[in-house]
Amino acid sequence: MAYVAIFITYIFINNFILTQFLGLCPFIGVSKNSESAIGMGMAVTFVMGIASIITWLVYNLLLVPLDLAYLQTLSFILVIAALVQFVEMIIQKNSPALYQALGIFLPLITTNCAVLGIAIMNITEGYTLMESFSAGIAAGIGFTLALVLMSNIRERMDLHPVRKAFKGVPIAFISGGLMALAFMAFDKALLTNLLG
Amino acid sequence: MATERMQVLTKGFFKENPVFIILLGLCPTLGVTTQVINGIGMGLSVIFVLVFSNIFISMLKNIIPNSVRIPSYIVIIAAFVTIVEMVMHAFAPSIYQALGIFLPLIVVNCIILGRAEAFANKNTVFDSFLDGVGMGVGFTMALTLIAFIREVFGAGTITLVPMGSFDGVIEIPLFYTYPVRVLTLAAGALLLMGYLKAFFEWNANRKRG
Numbered sequence: 362m363a364y365v366a367i368f369i370t371y372i373f374i375n376n377f378i379l380t381q382f383l384g385l386c387p388f389i390g391v392s393k394n395s396e397s398a399i400g401m402g403m404a405v406t407f408v409m410g411i412a413s414i415i416t417w418l419v420y421n422l423l424l425v426p427l428d429l430a431y432l433q434t435l436s437f438i439l440v441i442a443a444l445v446q447f448v449e450m451i452i453q454k455n456s457p458a459l460y461q462a463l464g465i466f467l468p469l470i471t472t473n474c475a476v477l478g479i480a481i482m483n484i485t486e487g488y489t490l491m492e493s494f495s496a497g498i499a500a501g502i503g504f505t506l507a508l509v510l511m512s513n514i515r516e517r518m519d520l521h522p523v524r525k526a527f528k529g530v531p532i533a534f535i536s537g538g539l540m541a542l543a544f545m546a547f548d549k550a551l552l553t554n555l556l557g
Numbered sequence: 558m559a560t561e562r563m564q565v566l567t568k569g570f571f572k573e574n575p576v577f578i579i580l581l582g583l584c585p586t587l588g589v590t591t592q593v594i595n596g597i598g599m600g601l602s603v604i605f606v607l608v609f610s611n612i613f614i615s616m617l618k619n620i621i622p623n624s625v626r627i628p629s630y631i632v633i634i635a636a637f638v639t640i641v642e643m644v645m646h647a648f649a650p651s652i653y654q655a656l657g658i659f660l661p662l663i664v665v666n667c668i669i670l671g672r673a674e675a676f677a678n679k680n681t682v683f684d685s686f687l688d689g690v691g692m693g694v695g696f697t698m699a700l701t702l703i704a705f706i707r708e709v710f711g712a713g714t715i716t717l718v719p720m721g722s723f724d725g726v727i728e729i730p731l732f733y734t735y736p737v738r739v740l741t742l743a744a745g746a747l748l749l750m751g752y753l754k755a756f757f758e759w760n761a762n763r764k765r766g
Contacts, residue, residue, distance in 0.1 A: 380743045382588035386667060389580065431643065434661040435635040442628055471627075472665045474584045481658055526759035527751075530580065534751030541744035 364495050366556055371499035373547035377475050378507040379540060384475035388508060389533055391466070398512035402505025404466045406498060408448060409479050412441050413497030416480035417490050437480045442471045475504055511537060565684055569691035575668045576699035577757045582668040585659045586700060587746040592716040594725070596704030598652040599659065600697025602645070604690065606637045607669050611689035614677040621678075630673045631664065638663045668696060706749060711740030 377383045384405070391401045416437050424430050449467045453460045470476060479500045483493040514536050523532050575581045582603075589595045613633050614621075621629045642660055645653040653660065663669070672692055677685040708714060713733030719725035739745040 382584050382743065382746070383662075385583040385587065386581075389583065431639065434639055434642065434664055435632065438631055438635050438664050439628070442631055471631075472667055472670060474662045474665050477662060477665050478658060481661055485658075525762060526755045528758075531751045531755035531758060534747050534754060538744045538747030538749075538751060541742075541747055542739075545742070545744065 362556060363492065366552060367492060367495045368499040368502075369552055369555065371496055372503040372506065373544065374549065374552065376503045376507055376544055376547075377478070377500050378504060379537070379544045381478070383478040384473050384504055387469065387473060388511060388537065389530060391469075392508055392511040392515055392533065394516060395509060395512040397466075398508045399505070400462050401466045401469075402501070402508050403462075405470055405473060405475060405504055406501025408441075408445060408467075408470050409476055409497040409501040409504075410494060411448070411497075412444055412476050412480055413483055413493040414490065415440055415444060417483055417488075417493045420484055433481070433484065437477060438471075441476055441480070445471045475500065507540070510540060514540075562684070562687060566687040566691045569688070569693070569695035570698065571695070573692075574695045574699060574757075575671075575692055576696060577754060579671075580754075581671055582666045582696060583750075584662065585666065586703060587743075587750060589656055589659050590700055590704035590707055590746065591711075591741050592655070592708050593701060593704045594716045594718060595652065595655045596700035597697065598645075598649065599656060600693070600700045602641045602656075602660065603663060603666065603668065603696055604693030605641055606634060606663055607672060607693045607696075608686060608689035609637050610634045610669055611672060611677040611685040612682055614673045615680060615682045615685035618678045626678065627670075627674075630670060634669050634673070635664045668692060703746075703749065703753070707740045707746065710737045711745060712736050 371377070375381055378385065378388045387401055387405075392398050419436055419440055420430075420433065424432060424436065445467055449460075452467075479497050483496055486496075488496060511533070515533060518532060518536070527535075569575060573579060576583070576586050585599050585603075589599045610630070610633050614630055617629075617633075638661060641663070642653075645656075645660065672688060676688045680688070705715070708716065709729055710732055713729045713731075713736045715727040715729070717725050717727070737745075740749060
């Protein structure tokens, strides 16, 4: 039950982009067409899941026993940077098709706040290893959901006349704001109603 | 020469403002700007990290091998972010609490890595210092502006540092009773950012004629 709650929380209630403001750069930058939005979303979900596990292990098995918790930020970002590089190499070697789809997005992920954000959040929330992994995957799915919705809106908006000053980024922000308003319907009450 | 230096310093204020023109570092821009003091605190932290990482990266630019430059930059930046975190935790605990997760996330703020890659690894130490100050001040001004609008209209207050008998909160009469609550929420931040960006686009188009 706890895992269902984590999934609902990170996909809808605390959606990373629309309520937490994590990962806004790709939300604006990579949402011009839905194909690349799906690619980026999948790559981020994948990295967030693995990064959650590894950063949890690094923190609890390395930093805490050695009394080095203040090195959290430094070690997490190094782990994530190395991980992204590693994932890129493995995908390139073993699955050229997947590399074609995700390749160009992977280098961008190191500086995506969502990945470092979930790693730090797992620690502050005191999750177990499995809970951290679920939170990572769920936050990635929530990120993908918002990104894909946004890209569909922007694809349609290209066909409509928008005032010159609002073209492109400004109207994307305003659509994002309206989407965030809609997402406010998902709140803590939803969780209590669903799970009792 | 002197005018060139001035340009390096001032281009970040308006012409290449990192938030409104280049659209870098958006997450903290919208995430922490519910109160003016948080915007200023975030801005000052970024100025500190940006100036020191720019100085160090431009000093080490001939030593760092090209193939591992990005990880090296990240380590330098993360070290300064950790310093800011510890100093804030000790001396400004309330701002530390309010900034929360966005303080360690300065590491992945695209402005800092962006300036390292685009400016500091090609220019002299002094120019990199000026560039860091300029970009940092531009970022702080943008954050303060957004936080000011959101707090005045959304909550009817302006929160600054408490000093003596002044508790740090200025109340705006009309808006304190009838606040536009949506501006303090996530949705309001995105809407406001959209309108501000549209204003800057309009302004740029007007100047171009």
